[in-house]
Amino acid sequence: MAANWDLTDDSAVSEYLTRFQCLSTQLESILSSFGALDLASLNPESSSTSQIRSWADEILQVETWSRRALVTDDFPSGVSPANYEVDYQKRFACDSCHQPHQISIELGFDNRQAVGTNLLKIDLASQSFHKKYGSASIGIIVVTNTIGRQRGRWDGAVAIDYDYSWARRKAYASYLDTPILLLTLS
Secondary structure, eight states, rough: EEEEOTTTTOHHHHHHHOOOOOHHHHHHHHHHHTOOOOOOSSOTOOOOOHHHHHHHHHHHHHTEEEEEEEEEEOOOOOOOOOGGGEEEEEEEOOTTTOOEEEEEEEEEBBGGGGGHHHHHHHHHHHHHHHHOOOOOEEEEEEOOOOOHHTTTTTTTTTHHHHHHHHHHITTTTTTOOOOOOEEOOO
Protein backbone atom coordinates (compact mmCIF):
# COMPACT_ATOMS: atom_id res chain seq x y z
CA MET A 1 0.00 0.00 0.00
CA ALA A 2 1.31 3.41 -0.88
CA ALA A 3 0.39 6.69 0.76
CA ASN A 4 2.05 9.98 0.03
CA TRP A 5 1.62 13.73 0.48
CA ASP A 6 0.94 15.77 -2.62
CA LEU A 7 3.16 18.84 -2.34
CA THR A 8 3.41 19.26 -6.11
CA ASP A 9 3.66 22.93 -7.05
CA ASP A 10 2.88 23.92 -3.49
CA SER A 11 5.83 25.74 -1.99
CA ALA A 12 3.52 27.63 0.41
CA VAL A 13 2.52 24.38 2.15
CA SER A 14 6.14 23.22 2.28
CA GLU A 15 7.22 26.53 3.84
CA TYR A 16 4.35 26.35 6.34
CA LEU A 17 5.38 22.86 7.46
CA THR A 18 9.00 23.94 7.76
CA ARG A 19 7.91 26.82 9.99
CA PHE A 20 5.69 24.63 12.17
CA GLN A 21 7.71 21.48 12.84
CA CYS A 22 5.19 20.39 15.48
CA LEU A 23 2.57 19.96 12.76
CA SER A 24 5.05 18.02 10.62
CA THR A 25 5.52 15.48 13.42
CA GLN A 26 1.77 14.93 13.68
CA LEU A 27 1.45 14.66 9.92
CA GLU A 28 4.11 11.93 9.72
CA SER A 29 2.09 9.89 12.22
CA ILE A 30 -1.04 10.34 10.10
CA LEU A 31 0.82 9.33 6.93
CA SER A 32 2.12 6.21 8.64
CA SER A 33 -1.35 5.26 9.90
CA PHE A 34 -3.10 5.74 6.58
CA GLY A 35 -0.21 4.07 4.74
CA ALA A 36 -1.10 0.82 6.49
CA LEU A 37 -4.44 0.61 4.67
CA ASP A 38 -4.40 -1.72 1.67
CA LEU A 39 -7.16 -0.74 -0.77
CA ALA A 40 -6.82 -4.09 -2.54
CA SER A 41 -7.84 -5.90 0.65
CA LEU A 42 -11.18 -4.12 1.03
CA ASN A 43 -14.20 -6.44 1.13
CA PRO A 44 -15.87 -6.38 -2.30
CA GLU A 45 -19.23 -7.15 -0.68
CA SER A 46 -19.50 -3.78 1.06
CA SER A 47 -18.85 -0.10 0.36
CA SER A 48 -15.16 0.78 0.08
CA THR A 49 -15.81 4.28 1.44
CA SER A 50 -17.64 2.89 4.48
CA GLN A 51 -14.79 0.47 5.16
CA ILE A 52 -12.21 3.27 4.97
CA ARG A 53 -14.33 5.45 7.26
CA SER A 54 -14.62 2.60 9.81
CA TRP A 55 -10.90 1.99 9.62
CA ALA A 56 -10.16 5.71 10.04
CA ASP A 57 -12.55 5.81 13.02
CA GLU A 58 -10.51 3.08 14.69
CA ILE A 59 -7.06 4.56 14.17
CA LEU A 60 -7.93 8.20 14.76
CA GLN A 61 -10.15 7.69 17.82
CA VAL A 62 -7.18 6.10 19.54
CA GLU A 63 -5.41 9.44 19.20
CA THR A 64 -8.39 11.43 20.55
CA TRP A 65 -9.74 12.85 17.34
CA SER A 66 -13.20 14.39 17.18
CA ARG A 67 -15.55 12.85 14.61
CA ARG A 68 -17.81 15.08 12.49
CA ALA A 69 -16.48 18.31 13.96
CA LEU A 70 -18.10 21.59 13.02
CA VAL A 71 -15.81 23.87 11.03
CA THR A 72 -16.49 26.78 13.37
CA ASP A 73 -17.20 27.08 17.09
CA ASP A 74 -19.97 29.65 16.56
CA PHE A 75 -22.23 27.60 14.28
CA PRO A 76 -25.84 28.87 14.30
CA SER A 77 -28.62 26.64 15.58
CA GLY A 78 -31.32 25.69 13.11
CA VAL A 79 -28.92 25.27 10.18
CA SER A 80 -28.17 21.75 8.98
CA PRO A 81 -24.51 21.05 9.76
CA ALA A 82 -23.99 18.52 6.94
CA ASN A 83 -21.91 20.87 4.75
CA TYR A 84 -20.13 22.41 7.73
CA GLU A 85 -18.52 19.38 9.31
CA VAL A 86 -15.12 17.85 8.72
CA ASP A 87 -14.76 14.11 9.15
CA TYR A 88 -12.05 14.33 11.83
CA GLN A 89 -10.44 17.09 13.83
CA LYS A 90 -7.76 17.22 16.49
CA ARG A 91 -6.67 20.17 18.59
CA PHE A 92 -3.50 19.87 20.59
CA ALA A 93 -1.06 21.96 22.56
CA CYS A 94 2.45 21.83 21.20
CA ASP A 95 5.30 21.06 23.59
CA SER A 96 7.90 22.87 21.50
CA CYS A 97 6.18 26.14 20.55
CA HIS A 98 3.61 26.15 23.39
CA GLN A 99 0.75 27.12 21.07
CA PRO A 100 -2.50 25.33 20.28
CA HIS A 101 -2.76 23.72 16.84
CA GLN A 102 -5.49 22.02 14.85
CA ILE A 103 -5.49 19.36 12.17
CA SER A 104 -8.69 18.69 10.21
CA ILE A 105 -9.17 15.66 7.97
CA GLU A 106 -11.78 15.09 5.30
CA LEU A 107 -12.14 11.76 3.49
CA GLY A 108 -12.44 12.76 -0.16
CA PHE A 109 -13.86 9.57 -1.67
CA ASP A 110 -16.84 11.47 -3.07
CA ASN A 111 -18.11 12.27 -6.53
CA ARG A 112 -16.35 15.15 -8.25
CA GLN A 113 -19.07 17.67 -7.42
CA ALA A 114 -18.03 17.50 -3.73
CA VAL A 115 -14.43 18.63 -4.43
CA GLY A 116 -15.16 22.34 -3.93
CA THR A 117 -17.22 21.77 -0.79
CA ASN A 118 -14.53 19.56 0.74
CA LEU A 119 -11.81 22.12 0.03
CA LEU A 120 -13.88 24.99 1.42
CA LYS A 121 -14.83 23.05 4.59
CA ILE A 122 -11.19 22.33 5.36
CA ASP A 123 -10.23 25.95 4.66
CA LEU A 124 -13.04 27.33 6.83
CA ALA A 125 -12.04 25.05 9.73
CA SER A 126 -8.45 26.36 9.58
CA GLN A 127 -9.51 30.00 9.19
CA SER A 128 -11.92 29.76 12.13
CA PHE A 129 -9.25 28.21 14.37
CA HIS A 130 -6.66 30.81 13.40
CA LYS A 131 -9.12 33.64 13.99
CA LYS A 132 -9.95 32.35 17.49
CA TYR A 133 -6.49 31.22 18.65
CA GLY A 134 -4.09 33.02 16.33
CA SER A 135 -2.05 29.89 15.76
CA ALA A 136 -1.33 27.29 13.11
CA SER A 137 -3.87 24.91 11.68
CA ILE A 138 -3.71 22.63 8.67
CA GLY A 139 -6.21 20.61 6.69
CA ILE A 140 -5.82 17.22 5.05
CA ILE A 141 -8.02 15.65 2.42
CA VAL A 142 -7.49 11.90 2.00
CA VAL A 143 -7.94 10.95 -1.66
CA THR A 144 -6.99 8.22 -4.05
CA ASN A 145 -5.50 8.10 -7.54
CA THR A 146 -6.47 6.10 -10.63
CA ILE A 147 -4.79 2.94 -9.31
CA GLY A 148 -6.45 3.27 -5.91
CA ARG A 149 -9.81 3.98 -7.52
CA GLN A 150 -9.58 0.62 -9.32
CA ARG A 151 -8.42 -1.22 -6.18
CA GLY A 152 -11.19 0.34 -4.11
CA ARG A 153 -13.75 -0.47 -6.82
CA TRP A 154 -14.99 3.11 -7.12
CA ASP A 155 -16.54 4.20 -10.38
CA GLY A 156 -15.10 6.91 -12.60
CA ALA A 157 -17.24 9.62 -10.97
CA VAL A 158 -15.20 9.50 -7.75
CA ALA A 159 -12.72 12.36 -7.54
CA ILE A 160 -9.04 11.47 -7.52
CA ASP A 161 -5.87 13.28 -6.47
CA TYR A 162 -5.62 15.16 -9.76
CA ASP A 163 -9.15 16.57 -9.39
CA TYR A 164 -8.39 17.88 -5.90
CA SER A 165 -4.91 19.09 -6.79
CA TRP A 166 -6.11 21.05 -9.81
CA ALA A 167 -9.06 22.53 -7.91
CA ARG A 168 -6.81 23.52 -4.99
CA ARG A 169 -4.13 25.11 -7.17
CA LYS A 170 -6.33 26.64 -9.89
CA ALA A 171 -10.14 26.74 -9.62
CA TYR A 172 -10.38 27.54 -5.88
CA ALA A 173 -6.94 29.06 -5.31
CA SER A 174 -8.24 32.59 -4.88
CA TYR A 175 -10.78 31.39 -2.26
CA LEU A 176 -8.50 29.21 -0.14
CA ASP A 177 -6.45 31.02 2.48
CA THR A 178 -4.90 28.16 4.43
CA PRO A 179 -2.61 25.19 3.67
CA ILE A 180 -4.41 22.04 2.54
CA LEU A 181 -2.51 18.79 2.10
CA LEU A 182 -3.66 15.92 -0.05
CA LEU A 183 -2.88 12.46 1.31
CA THR A 184 -3.08 10.09 -1.67
CA LEU A 185 -3.80 6.39 -1.19
CA SER A 186 -3.10 4.05 -4.10
